[in-house]
Amino acid sequence: MTKILIIEDEEGIRENILELLNGENFEAIAVENGCKGVQLAKEKTPDLIICDISMPELDGYGVLQALRSEPTTAMIPFIFLTALADKANNRKGMELGADDYITKPCRPVELLNAIDTRLKKQAAIHQQQSQKLEELRSSITFSLPHELRTPLNGILGFSELLLTELDTLEPEEIKEMVEQIQTSGKRLYRLIQNFLLYAELELIATNPERIKALRSHQTDLVNSLISEQATQQAKQLQREADLHLQLEDAQLNISPARLKKVVEELVDNACKFSVPGTPINIISQVKNNSFILSITDKGRGMKPEQIENLGAYMQFERRLYEQQGSGLGLVIAKRIIELHGGSLTIESIPDRQTKIQITLPTS
Structure with a gap:
C-alpha cells in the first residue's frame, strides 16, 4: 500500500x-x-x-x-x-x-491528480534504475570473458611452456616466463576487482542508506594520501620523474580506500596515455568549501564525442593503441566522486592535453 x-x-x-x-x-x-x-x-x-x-x-x-x-x-x-x-x-x-x-x-480531485502524477513519475524513475541494473548485468556478462582472455592466455601459455620445456630452458628464460605469468596474474586480478567494484558502486547508487553510509567516512591529511598514491602509481609505470605535485591539504567525507582508488585510476590513465618524459601535473586547492583536484597530462587526449559517450565498457580507439583494458577505471573514479556528492569533469585537446578535475565538498 x-x-x-x-x-x-x-x-x-x-x-x-x-x-x-x-x-x-x-x-x-x-x-x-x-x-x-x-x-x-x-x-x-x-x-x-x-x-x-x-x-x-x-x-x-x-x-x-x-x-x-x-x-x-x-x-x-x-x-x-x-x-x-x-x-x-x-x-x-x-x-x-x-x-x-x-x-x-x-479540491480533492486536484490533490489526488497531483499525487497520481508524482507517484507515476517516481515509478518511472524506479523502472529506469531497474533497467540500468539489467544493463549492468548484461554488460558484465558480455564484457567480462573478453577482458579476462588476454591476461589468462598469458598465464596459460607461459605455464604450459614451463611444463613442457622446463628441462631445455635456461634459468634466465624461466625467470622471464615467471615474471610474465606474475604480470598477467596481477592484471587479471585488477580487472576482476574493477568489475566487481563497478557492480558494487552501481548497486550503492540505488540505495540511499548505502549512499549515506558511504559518505559517513572521513579522510584527514588528504595531500599526503594523494602524494603517496600518485607517486606509487607513477613508479609502477616508470613515470615517477614526470610527476609534478602541488597539493593543498583538506578534510573530506570519503574513506581513504575510495580516495586512493580515484587517484590510482586517474594517475594510471595519465601515465598510460601520455608519452614518457612529458609532465603529469597534479594540483589541489580548497575553494568555496570545495576541494578541487586536477590531473593534467600531455597525452593523446579525447574527442568531445568520446567524453560525451564515456561508458563503462568502452576504451576509446582501442584497436589503434597498445593499452588494453576495459576502460573502466575512469568510470569507476567518476562514480565514486558522484556518490560522495562531487563531480568529475574532463577537458581535452586531442593529441595535446587532457585535464581531469574532480570536485568534492570539504568536511
Missing part, C-alpha cells in the same frame, strides 16, 4: 486530507509540525510527502531542505500545500527540490 505523509499544522485540513487519502486506499499518516514531520519521514520512509509551508518551529522550506540533505529521504516526491501562491514562493520551493505546489483551499 502506498504510504503518504501529511505535515500540516491546521487540524481541520490535516484531518480532511487524512480522510480523503484513507478513502482512496492510501496508507496516510500525519503530524502537526515540521520537526515531527522530518523525524517521521526518516523513520517511515513514505512514498510521498504533502507539506504545508507556514508552520511554527520549522516551516515547509526547512522540512524540504532537511529531507533533501538526507540520502534516505532525498528522492521522496514532495508536494507543497500552501496559501502562498505567488511566483517568488513557488520558485523558492522548486529551487529547494519541491515536485509540485497545491494552493489552499484545493
